[in-house]
Amino acid sequence: MKKxxxxxxxxxxxxxxxxxxxxxxxVALGEGGxxxxxxxxxxxxxxxxxxxxxxxxxxxxxxxxxxxxxAACPGQVFTSPTPDQMLAAANAVGGAPGVxxxxxxxxxxxxxxxxxxELYEGKIATVLVNDDxxxxxxxxxxxxxxxxxxxxxxxxxxxxxEAGKSLDELKALGDRxxxxxxxxxxxxxxxxxxxxxxxxxxxxxxxxxxGVGIHGEPGRRxxxxxxxxxxxxEMVEAxxxxxxxxxVTGGPIILLVNGxxxxxxxxxxxxxxxxxxxxxxxxxxxxxxxxxxxxxSLDMAGCSITITAVxxxxxxxxxxxxxxxxxxxx
Amino acid sequence: MSSTDAAQTGLTIExxxxxxxxxxxxxxxxxxELTDLDMAIGDGDHGLNMKRGFEAVRGxxxxxxxxxxxxxxxxxxxxxxxxxxxxxxxxxxxxxxxxSKAVADRPIDLVVAAEMLEAGIQAVQSRGKSHAGEKTMLxxxxxVGAALTAAGPAADPAALTAALKAAAAAGAASTxxxxxxxxxxxxxxxxxxxxxxxxxxxxxxxxGAVCDAFFAPAP
Numbered sequence: 001m002k003k004x005x006x007x008x009x010x011x012x013x014x015x016x017x018x019x020x021x022x023x024x025x026x027v028a029l030g031e032g033g034x035x036x037x038x039x040x041x042x043x044x045x046x047x048x049x050x051x052x053x054x055x056x057x058x059x060x061x062x063x064x065x066x067x068x069x070x071a072a073c074p075g076q077v078f079t080s081p082t083p084d085q086m087l088a089a090a091n092a093v094g095g096a097p098g099v100x101x102x103x104x105x106x107x108x109x110x111x112x113x114x115x116x117x118e119l120y121e122g123k124i125a126t127v128l129v130n131d132d133x134x135x136x137x138x139x140x141x142x143x144x145x146x147x148x149x150x151x152x153x154x155x156x157x158x159x160x161x162e163a164g165k166s167l168d169e170l171k172a173l174g175d176r177x178x179x180x181x182x183x184x185x186x187x188x189x190x191x192x193x194x195x196x197x198x199x200x201x202x203x204x205x206x207x208x209x210x211g212v213g214i215h216g217e218p219g220r221r222x223x224x225x226x227x228x229x230x231x232x233x234e235m236v237e238a239x240x241x242x243x244x245x246x247x248v249t250g251g252p253i254i255l256l257v258n259g260x261x262x263x264x265x266x267x268x269x270x271x272x273x274x275x276x277x278x279x280x281x282x283x284x285x286x287x288x289x290x291x292x293x294x295x296x297s298l299d300m301a302g303c304s305i306t307i308t309a310v311x312x313x314x315x316x317x318x319x320x321x322x323x324x325x326x327x328x329x330x
Numbered sequence: 331m332s333s334t335d336a337a338q339t340g341l342t343i344e345x346x347x348x349x350x351x352x353x354x355x356x357x358x359x360x361x362x363e364l365t366d367l368d369m370a371i372g373d374g375d376h377g378l379n380m381k382r383g384f385e386a387v388r389g390x391x392x393x394x395x396x397x398x399x400x401x402x403x404x405x406x407x408x409x410x411x412x413x414x415x416x417x418x419x420x421x422x423x424x425x426x427x428x429x430s431k432a433v434a435d436r437p438i439d440l441v442v443a444a445e446m447l448e449a450g451i452q453a454v455q456s457r458g459k460s461h462a463g464e465k466t467m468l469x470x471x472x473x474v475g476a477a478l479t480a481a482g483p484a485a486d487p488a489a490l491t492a493a494l495k496a497a498a499a500a501g502a503a504s505t506x507x508x509x510x511x512x513x514x515x516x517x518x519x520x521x522x523x524x525x526x527x528x529x530x531x532x533x534x535x536x537x538g539a540v541c542d543a544f545f546a547p548a549p
Contacts, residue, residue, distance in 0.1 A: 053415075076382075078373045079415040107513045108417035111457060115411065115420055135517055145517065193374055196365060200374045215373040217514050218521060 001197045003299075008195040012054050012076060019061060023325040026065040035089035036061040037071040043095030046161045046170055047071065050102040050154060051086060052109055053078040055193070056214060059151060059295045062326030068158035069102075069324075077193050077298070078215045080108035086116030090124070098123030098167035102154055102174065104146025105130040125167055127174030129153050131183045131306065133242040134211025134219045147214050148258040148295040148306045149181035152318075155327065159320035177308060182243045184235040185219065185304035187212035189262060191297050210234065214260070214297045214304075228267075232274035235305045240282055248309045250283030254290070254318060256306040261296035263303055268292070275305050287315055294326060340437025346399045349543035350387060350406065356539040357384040357532065367528035371515040376418060376528040383414035383422070399438055403430035417513055418529060421454050421467065428453030440490075444479040451475050458512060465510035465522065467529035470501035474537050487545035494541050502526060502534040 005011050013033060020029040020036060028039045035051070050060040051073030060072035071089040075081035090099045099120065103113045105128050117124050131149030157174045165173070187209040190199035200216035203209060208231070211219025257272040259265070272291045280286060287310055295304070310318070321330025357364075357380050365377030386409050387394075394402045407426030411419050432449035436442050451471050455461055462472050477497040481490050505527035513529075515522045 075415045076375070076379070079375050079379055080417070080419075082412050082415050082419055084412045106417075107458070108415065108420070111417055111420035112415070195378050196369070196374050200369055213514075213517060215514070217373055217517050219517070 001192050001194075003192070003194055005194055008197070011194045012074065015054075015057075016061070016074060019057075019325070026323060026325055027061065030071065030092055031088060034085040035071045035073045035092070036064050037089065037093050038064055038066070041070065041093045043093065044097070045095075045164060046097045046167050047090070047093040047095065047099045048102060048154070048158055048161050048170075049073070049086060049089050049093065049099060050150070051075065051081045051089075051113075052104050052106075053080055053215070055191075055298045056295050058293075058324075058326030060154075063151065063154050063158075063324050065322070065324035067162050067320055067322035067324070067330070068154055068327065070161075077195065080106065080112045083112050083115040083119060086113055087119050090116065090120045090122070094120070094122050094124075096122075098125065100124075100157070100161070100167060100170050100174065101126040102150065102157065103128050104150055105143050106145060109146075123167055125171040127153065127157065127171060127178065129178050129181075131178065131181045132211075132213065133182050133184050133238050134213070145213050147183045147185060148256055148304045149178070149183045149308065151258075151294050151327075152181055152254060152256060152306065152308045153177045155322060156314055156317045158322070159317040162320070177314065179246065180243075180248070180309040180314075181306060182239045183256075183304050183306040184238045185212045185214070185260070185302060186210050186231055186235060187216070187219075187260065187297075187300050187302035188225070189299075189301040191216045191261070191300035193298065208302075211238075212297075212300075212302060214295060216297055216300055228270055229274050232271055232305065233278055236275055236278045236282070239305060239307055240279075240284075243307070243309065250285075252285045252287040252310050252315070253279070253307045254288045254310055254315075255279065255286055256294070256304075256308075257289075257291045258295050258304045258306065259291075259293040260300040260302040260304070261293055262299045262301035265292070268303055271303050271305070279307070288318060340439055341399050341443070343395060343397065343399055343402060345544060346402055347391070347395055349540045350391075350394065350402075352539035352543040353536050354384040354388045356535045357381060360532075360535055364528050364532055367526055367531055370525045371510065371518055371522045372528060373514055375416060376532065379414045379416050379418055380422075380532055383410045383419065386410075386413040400430045400433035400435070403427075403433070417458070418532075420457055421529070424453040424457040425450040425471075439483060440478070440481060440485060441483045444475070444481070447471075447475045447478055460512045463508065464512040465505045465508040465515060465527045465530075466512050467527070467533040469505045469508070469527065470498050470530045470533035470537065473497040473501045474533075491541040491545045495538050498534040498537040502530040505530040 129146035411423030
């Protein structure tokens with residue numbers, strides 16, 4: 001393992017200290033380092049709080065700021081944060097309009113956010129993100145994983161919260177965006193958790209893991225590496241086949257091609273081109289496209305493709321101004 | 331505690347403290363084994379998370395030593411919830427909190443201990459929305475709970491230790507051929523078959539440590 005670090009135990013706190021120092025105009029570190037909040041909290045609106053294991057940067061702390069999240073709770077690397085973190089964040093940024101948790105669907109995240117919601121005394125609701133189509137057989141799993149689509153949910157719901165929507169409206173909007181979002185990932189290499197010191201899994205030189213999750217957890221199957229066009233085609237096919245079950249067979253979409261941390265931008269744009277042309281040929285309109293390392297998996301090479309079916313109202317929320325460490329526009 | 335002491339005065343905080351020390355030691359000693367098991371079918375953090383949590387329990391030793399056994403179990407549960415993270419934190423935390431609640435101001439003898447463990451298992455099932463056969467820690471805890479209940483109030487310590495350890499080992503081993511349907515291992519589908527569940531293994535380690543601390547003859 002080659003990583004920039006001093007002591008595995010201090011990895012998270014030192015990295016977080018750097019993050020809040022660099023982005024001090026946007027974020028502040030909460031009491032005891034339990035959460036990251038906006039530098040200037042606004043309790044007059046519904047507070048959006050997310051969180052999860054670290055190692056996915058810029059998700060989630062990188063999406064704290066005007067137009068997106070109010071606070072994010074970083075867990076240890078690939079480990080859900082604990083209920084005291086979410087409770088402290090909710091007490092710090094939540095006001096009378098209420099608190100909305102945005103949670104990626106993993107057993108640990110669900111349980112820890114659930115315990116925090118039970119302990120919080122104000123109004124609270126939860127949106128569960130489960131956009132990963134790689135998890136096929138839902139009777140055998142805890143349900144689909146929440147992956148890169150989480151960023152789209154946080155952006156759109158964040159814009160609506162900024163516009164003063166109520167907790168009930170935001171919960172309904174969040175559920176709607178989740179229902180309109182599908183993702184699929186592929187890994188070309190494994191990733192190494194700093195404290196573990198060795199790769200989570202091993203892939204041969206000529207192998208890839210199709211349907212990989214964002215913690216390096218294996219996906220649908222391990223196959224021989226092939227052309228970018230074929231890889232993107234398989235991912236798009238899985239996504240399109242799945243969203244068709246919800247009645248979406250074309251029309252305007254947001255396309256997100258997300259890097260897992262170890263793949264250069266040039267390759268990501270190449271994959272975006274493959275996905276874009278494939279989707280266009282299938283009758284989808286590329287209303288917005290975004291490419292970059294947003295929901296990473298430490299140093300894993302690979303990417304995910306996400307689409308969200310949108311209408312003009314959702315596009316307006318997507319286009320609304322945002323100022324966070326990870327996303328800035330408008 | 332010896333079973334005779336337990337029948338008369340119930341579990342003392344001294345005996346419980348000894349058991350806590352033994353559990354912390356075994357979890358710390360086996361952290362890399364648990365992490366390796368988790369790398370095979372999860373995300374490779376079970377050993378690290380459990381080690382961090384139980385070292386925090388060790389850090390609360392002075393507080394625990396001044397508490398009743400029921401309050402000590404509550405301290406352990408709360409500490410684990412706040413420090414372990416992942417799924418193991420809420421699950422093990424809920425186990426200890428429910429065991430604490432089930433004491434209900436009674437002296438802890440083997441019958442009460444069995445009731446406590448059953449309450450703890452119920453709490454794990456309800457927090458994890460899980461049941462037997464899903465390749466989880468319940469595969470270890472459920473047969474151990476049944477063995478403790480079956481042992482009755484006057485069980486011979488050596489025989490009870492053997493029975494509980496055997497139930498725990500068989501339970502953990504039984505996860506190997508199972509296909510996971512809860513937790514991150516479930517995403518592997520068929521590929522989760524052939525590996526021991528790390529949570530079932532950590533539960534086995536804890537049961538063994540508690541038995542040794544309570545029932546092993548003094549050196």
